Amino acid sequence: MASPPTTGVQPRFSDELILEILSHLTDADLLSLATVSKHIHDMALLGHLARYGISESDIETNSFDTTSGAVPALSAARFITRIDMLRLRFLLSLKFDRDVAALATLARRLPPIKSIDLEFSPWPRNRAPRFDIQGLLLELISSCRSRPAITVSPLMVSIARPRKPSRARRLLGRLRAVGSKKHVPTKITIDEEQFRQGLIIFSIMRQGGILPSVSIRTFDPPAPIGSLIVVRAAGITDLRFPPGLRLSSAEMSALLTHLRLPLLRGSHLSLSPTSEPALHSFICRHPTLQTLRLISIVSKECPAAPPPLPSDVLPQLEHIFGSSRLLAWILTSPPPLPYLAVITLELDGSTGDSYRAALRGLAARSAADTLVLKLIGWAPWNAPDFAAPTAPERALPHITDLRLTFHFPSYVPRNALLLQWLRLFSGLREVSLFDALSLEAWCVVFRKEIPQVTFTAYILAENKTR
Numbered sequence: 001m002a003s004p005p006t007t008g009v010q011p012r013f014s015d016e017l018i019l020e021i022l023s024h025l026t027d028a029d030l031l032s033l034a035t036v037s038k039h040i041h042d043m044a045l046l047g048h049l050a051r052y053g054i055s056e057s058d059i060e061t062n063s064f065d066t067t068s069g070a071v072p073a074l075s076a077a078r079f080i081t082r083i084d085m086l087r088l089r090f091l092l093s094l095k096f097d098r099d100v101a102a103l104a105t106l107a108r109r110l111p112p113i114k115s116i117d118l119e120f121s122p123w124p125r126n127r128a129p130r131f132d133i134q135g136l137l138l139e140l141i142s143s144c145r146s147r148p149a150i151t152v153s154p155l156m157v158s159i160a161r162p163r164k165p166s167r168a169r170r171l172l173g174r175l176r177a178v179g180s181k182k183h184v185p186t187k188i189t190i191d192e193e194q195f196r197q198g199l200i201i202f203s204i205m206r207q208g209g210i211l212p213s214v215s216i217r218t219f220d221p222p223a224p225i226g227s228l229i230v231v232r233a234a235g236i237t238d239l240r241f242p243p244g245l246r247l248s249s250a251e252m253s254a255l256l257t258h259l260r261l262p263l264l265r266g267s268h269l270s271l272s273p274t275s276e277p278a279l280h281s282f283i284c285r286h287p288t289l290q291t292l293r294l295i296s297i298v299s300k301e302c303p304a305a306p307p308p309l310p311s312d313v314l315p316q317l318e319h320i321f322g323s324s325r326l327l328a329w330i331l332t333s334p335p336p337l338p339y340l341a342v343i344t345l346e347l348d349g350s351t352g353d354s355y356r357a358a359l360r361g362l363a364a365r366s367a368a369d370t371l372v373l374k375l376i377g378w379a380p381w382n383a384p385d386f387a388a389p390t391a392p393e394r395a396l397p398h399i400t401d402l403r404l405t406f407h408f409p410s411y412v413p414r415n416a417l418l419l420q421w422l423r424l425f426s427g428l429r430e431v432s433l434f435d436a437l438s439l440e441a442w443c444v445v446f447r448k449e450i451p452q453v454t455f456t457a458y459i460l461a462e463n464k465t466r
Contacts, residue, residue, distance in 0.1 A: 018040075022047045027072075049073050049074070051069075065087045068099035068100075074102075082111060084115065086117070087119075088116070089120075090120045091121050092123060104139045112143040116140055127209075134196045137199065137214065145162070146188055146226065147221070150227070150255055152239075152259065155204075159245065160194040163189070163191045215230040224250035234263055237263055238264075252273065257281050263288055294320075294323070315339075321372075323345075323347075324346070330361075340367055344374065345358060345371070345373050349377035349378050355378075366398050368399070369401060393421070394426070398427055402428055402430070403431075405434040405460070407460075419445075419450075429452070430453065435458075435459070436459065440457045
């Protein structure tokens with residue numbers, strides 16, 4: 001009994017030899033061997049991850065760019081304590097369901113993953129995977145469900161807000177807490193039905209055997225939103241908000257701060273006010289913009305003008321629409337805007353200073369030939385210096401097309417006053433007047449006084465039914 005046994009001695013192998021042995025095993029065998037011991041666990045999973053291009057530097061930086069086959073190993077790896085960024089490419093594979101389940105498990109790691117990008121390879125229609133991708137995305141943002149989740153897709157922009165559980169669920173929670181001294185708080189999470197409605201694009205594209213790419217970003221408090229989900233970002237060329245959508249100023253600012261759409265051509269931001277720094281950041285990240293509509297988007301909490309835009313932004317901008325304050329900021333910034341052709345100014349109580357600054361900035365944009373003025377609460381001929389030699393209208397000989405839209409409570413001025421103001425634009429060739437009532441009689445007078453200009457009167461469509 002005192003002598004050591006001479007049989008059954010476990011041989012000791014070098015790490016190099018063990019790695020050589022592991023290199024000949026399948027992924028399934030490596031995952032099984034990872035449960036033998038801590039030492040084998042690390043070596044087996046490191047070998048598994050290396051097959052998918054994951055290096056030790058990726059582990060050190062908490063950033064992973066790989067295919068979905070590595071997800072089971074990432075889920076089982078104990079030596080990886082944090083994953084900040086995960087980019088997965090799902091390939092056509094019989095193990096698709098296994099990888100999806102492993103991704104759901106991986107999402108429950110603490111601390112949670114902050115950035116997840118999912119890409120799906122094309123699938124034959126008869127072999128397209130049928131799984132609950134909306135449920136998977138809900139699982140991926142599970143740690144942030146106590147705050148709003150915004151979804152942006154080629155179909156719509158939506159938001160799912162936290163809601164208290166139903167009365168039945170609250171009653172069930174109280175019954176479970178009976179006899180327990182521990183207080184069980186009511187859990188508030190985003191509404192699942194509302195969340196799934198924002199992802200209806202998956203149901204539409206699944207019919208063609210297509211699964212679009214998905215980008216998920218999560219944010220810690222005090223960020224106003226918990227997560228931002230972008231579906232098929234490369235397919236979003238026009239960013240519009242549905243009429244019923246209501247975002248707070250903080251939510252809109254957060255959306256513009258973090259949203260990135262590589263092929264965005266047009267943006268219609270006309271619902272919620274936002275901070276001008278967020279708008280500045282949004283414009284700088286989207287050099288492909290051709291049309292920019294900024295209606296009532298400036299937050300009243302930002303009295304100071306934002307810093308000028310860099311000289312290399314908006315190289316393709318053709319049409320810009322917004323208040324005189326916003327357009328004064330953009331038009332007086334260094335970017336040359338070589339393709340800018342149409343400028344629409346909304347004069348809703350704006351001061352004359354911002355209007356004049358916008359026109360002075362427009363004077364340097366020689367490619368612009370169309371100026372549209374929507375008169376809502378302020379008119380340029382009310383300014384006392386509009387007829388002065390330094391009037392900014394005199395510096396716009398390249399404006400050939402002028403369009404005036406009169407909205408309530410604006411008023412149409414005396415024709416003599418308007419005619420005097422129109423003469424400031426020396427290059428005019430066409431003037432259009434839009435109002436609730438016909439101004440054709442005025443056009444007859446104007447044609448005689450300025451024969452080189454074509455005058456046309458229109459009745460506003462929204463007033464025809466009144």
